[in-house]
Amino acid sequence: MSGDDRQNEEDRQKELAREHKERQAKRAADQTSKARRNTFLGAGVAVVVVAGGIFAATTMVSKDPGEATAQSTPSASASVTPPGTTPSPTKTGPVTCTYKRDKSLPHKFVGLPGKKPSMKLKKMTVATNRGTFSIDLMTEAAPCAINSMRFLAKKKFYDDMKCHRLVTPDVAGVHMLQCGDPQAKADGKNPTDGQGTAGYVYADENADIPLGKGVVFMTQPSEAAGRNNSQFAISLSDENLQVGAGYSVIGMVSEGMDTLLGLATSGQDLLLNNDDITGDGGTTAPKKPVIIKKITFS
Numbered sequence: 001m002s003g004d005d006r007q008n009e010e011d012r013q014k015e016l017a018r019e020h021k022e023r024q025a026k027r028a029a030d031q032t033s034k035a036r037r038n039t040f041l042g043a044g045v046a047v048v049v050v051a052g053g054i055f056a057a058t059t060m061v062s063k064d065p066g067e068a069t070a071q072s073t074p075s076a077s078a079s080v081t082p083p084g085t086t087p088s089p090t091k092t093g094p095v096t097c098t099y100k101r102d103k104s105l106p107h108k109f110v111g112l113p114g115k116k117p118s119m120k121l122k123k124m125t126v127a128t129n130r131g132t133f134s135i136d137l138m139t140e141a142a143p144c145a146i147n148s149m150r151f152l153a154k155k156k157f158y159d160d161m162k163c164h165r166l167v168t169p170d171v172a173g174v175h176m177l178q179c180g181d182p183q184a185k186a187d188g189k190n191p192t193d194g195q196g197t198a199g200y201v202y203a204d205e206n207a208d209i210p211l212g213k214g215v216v217f218m219t220q221p222s223e224a225a226g227r228n229n230s231q232f233a234i235s236l237s238d239e240n241l242q243v244g245a246g247y248s249v250i251g252m253v254s255e256g257m258d259t260l261l262g263l264a265t266s267g268q269d270l271l272l273n274n275d276d277i278t279g280d281g282g283t284t285a286p287k288k289p290v291i292i293k294k295i296t297f298s
Contacts, residue, residue, distance in 0.1 A: 095119065097144035102201045102229070106192055108182035109199035110155040117147030123298050124149070124251065128163075129291040130263060133234075133256025135216050137297075141206040142250045145218050145228060146297075149250070152198055152230055153295040162186035163290040164193040165233075171267040171284060175239045176211075177260060178219060179292060180231030186285040188271025193285070197229035204228065206249045211240040214253040236260055263290055 099112045117139075124135045124146075139146050152158060164184035166177050181196035203226045211217060215235040220227040228248055253260065264270055264286055271285045 095143050097147055097202065099148065099200045099202045102197070102199060105197050106183050106195050107197045107199035108157065110152065110157050112200055113148050113151035117143040119143060121146055121150065121297050125296050127293045129293060130288070131256060131259035133259055134254050135251040136254040137251040138206055138249060142248055144202055145205055145248045145250050148202060150297045153297065157182065157198060157230065158292045158295045161292045163292065165284055166264050166270060166286040166290065167284050168264055168266055169239045171270060171272065174243065175237040176233045176235050177263060177290065178231065178233040182230065186289055188285040197231065201227045201229055204248050207247060208245050209249040210245050211235045211243050211247065213238050214257060215249055216251050216253060218248040218250065234260060
């Protein structure tokens with residue numbers, strides 16, 4: 001082999017090595033992007049992701065913590081805290097909640113909640129067509145989120161509402177049930193599922209708790225602090241600890257966890273569209289509909 005041939009061969013090997021490295025980097029970036037989408041939880045999609053990968057052409061809401069505020073005075077610790085986590089500051093004394101009208105997404109507006117939340121609420125019970133589950137509330141740490149949900153429940157906002165997203169780890173890497181979109185068809189096809197809200201937003205609270213099994217939290221578009229609305233999700237396993245914290249936690253499932261776990265065991269129990277990796281709330285719905293009949297507080 002001549003000197004020119006050897007040089008050409010060396011150049012070719014370098015080019016092949018460079019191309020191989022670029023392909024590896026692209027695959028790694030794609031996997032990172034997919035993982036990021038699969039931890040998005042919320043409304044605000046054009047065919048987009050929830051609590052994780054619920055989301056296909058995302059209609060993202062910009063991050064603007066100033067859009068909504070909840071004023072309160074922190075003090076002691078919450079009475080209900082997931083195992084292995086540090087209790088969040090509780091709200092004592094006068095608490096004022098601020099809710100801001102928001103028409104940027106599809107919504108069903110039934111009014112704005114009052115500014116003065118009840119600090120005495122202990123439990124939220126969700127009756128569905130497939131069973132009932134109860135949540136011990138963290139009212140002292142998340143008074144404005146709970147005040148919002150109670151207001152909507154009293155307005156029958158959640159009555160006969162279909163939960164639009166149910167995912168299992170084999171489908172999206174996370175395990176949860178998401179509800180609260182008033183316009184959801186929950187058919188696994190409707191491109192606007194996961195976008196619907198109650199037409200207002202409010203600030204984050206109690207957002208330092210990882211999403212372990214049984215944690216119930218409000219969902220909102222990725223990178224959109226202070227955009228809580230009517231949608232909420234229930235973490236069904238510790239698989240979701242990878243998502244980290246950052247979502248407003250309202251409590252822990254205390255009764256009916258077996259009912260929730262029985263809703264789906266794998267992707268075979270779901271209506272899939274693009275394997276729930278594109279980032280929209282409508283991509284994965286339960287084949288057997290999960291319909292909220294009524295939410296009550298006590």
